[in-house]
Amino acid sequence: MTTAPLRIAFITGATSGFGEACARRFARAGWGLVICGRRLDRLEALAADLGPAVPVHAARLDVRDATAVQDVVRSLPEPFRRIRTLVNNAGLALAPEPAPEVSLDDWHTMIDTNVTGLVNVTHTLLPVLIATGRGASVINIGSIAGAWPYRGSHVYGASKAFVKQFSYNLRCDLAGTGVRVTDVAPGMAETEFSLVRYAGDADAAAAVYQGTTPLTAEDVAETVFYVATLPDHITINRLEVMPTDQSWAGFAVERRQP
Numbered sequence: 001m002t003t004a005p006l007r008i009a010f011i012t013g014a015t016s017g018f019g020e021a022c023a024r025r026f027a028r029a030g031w032g033l034v035i036c037g038r039r040l041d042r043l044e045a046l047a048a049d050l051g052p053a054v055p056v057h058a059a060r061l062d063v064r065d066a067t068a069v070q071d072v073v074r075s076l077p078e079p080f081r082r083i084r085t086l087v088n089n090a091g092l093a094l095a096p097e098p099a100p101e102v103s104l105d106d107w108h109t110m111i112d113t114n115v116t117g118l119v120n121v122t123h124t125l126l127p128v129l130i131a132t133g134r135g136a137s138v139i140n141i142g143s144i145a146g147a148w149p150y151r152g153s154h155v156y157g158a159s160k161a162f163v164k165q166f167s168y169n170l171r172c173d174l175a176g177t178g179v180r181v182t183d184v185a186p187g188m189a190e191t192e193f194s195l196v197r198y199a200g201d202a203d204a205a206a207a208v209y210q211g212t213t214p215l216t217a218e219d220v221a222e223t224v225f226y227v228a229t230l231p232d233h234i235t236i237n238r239l240e241v242m243p244t245d246q247s248w249a250g251f252a253v254e255r256r257q258p
């Protein structure tokens with residue numbers, strides 16, 4: 001009897017929200033995991049939780065640091081080197097205020113994390129994914145903010161528009177390798193996302209979800225797992241997933257008194 005080779009998912013931002021839920025979802029299906037994030041205590045707790053069931057390699061990583069990304073990938077232990085799915089999930093939104101009120105530092109942090117960080121990880125893992133070949137996937141966590149403008153989205157939405165176009169462009173360049181690329185673009189989901197966006201203000205974060213039913217981290221993880229486990233010949237280019245309670249609100253129009 002031959003056993004199927006271990007499938008490995010490399011997940012950035014696995015210390016909370018979608019990333020942690022993805023780790024749990026892939027582990028439930030028997031995948032091995034490389035889990036990354038800056039908060040080592042959370043990575044260790046997740047590894048301790050999932051480790052008895054599946055192989056887990058936890059690596060403290062700030063995706064903004066290209067050298068650190070390369071070091072993490074270079075030092076992966078043997079069972080974790082043949083990665084099948086990269087989930088580029090680490091990211092954040094800061095400063096929900098309109099652009100003129102936002103600090104340049106906050107804009108830089110979003111670009112450094114959502115754009116440069118995602119590019120750092122992708123560039124480093126491309127040779128690994130190409131070596132895996134057919135069935136390999138890059139799943140980039142974009143956002144509906146990458147396609148639809150709204151007040152207070154400024155650089156965050158623009159960074160996710162980058163994720164969308166980068167995903168499409170990567171598909172073109174990976175033609176013939178068998179490696180799939182998908183932009184999974186969620187709408188409102190309840191995670192630590194709003195706590196980060198509102199700079200730790202728990203009341204402001206809770207108000208985002210009050211009286212409505214947002215997506216859960218598990219909903220998004222299920223979507224990511226679905227994309228990753230489609231038959232090798234199927235690629236979803238972009239997948240928007242929103243709560244039923246969320247929709248578009250039309251254009252803002254300024255009206256002056258005659």
Ligand SMILES: NC(=O)c1ccc[n+]([C@@H]2O[C@H](COP(=O)([O-])OP(=O)(O)OC[C@H]3O[C@@H](n4cnc5c(N)ncnc54)[C@H](OP(=O)(O)O)[C@@H]3O)[C@@H](O)[C@H]2O)c1
Binds near residue numbers: 188190
């Ligand atoms: N929740 C939503 O409504 C929503 C909607 C659309 C898209 N998204 C996107 O989904 C992704 C995950 O967000 P979430 O909702 O799960 O929020 P979350 O609970 O705040 O999780 C964000 C994750 O990103 C990691 N991260 C942030 N900066 C990092 C860095 N410099 N290096 C490494 N890891 C970093 C965090 O880990 P550490 O802090 O431990 O490093 C954390 O694990 C993000 O890309 C976000 O933009 C969220």
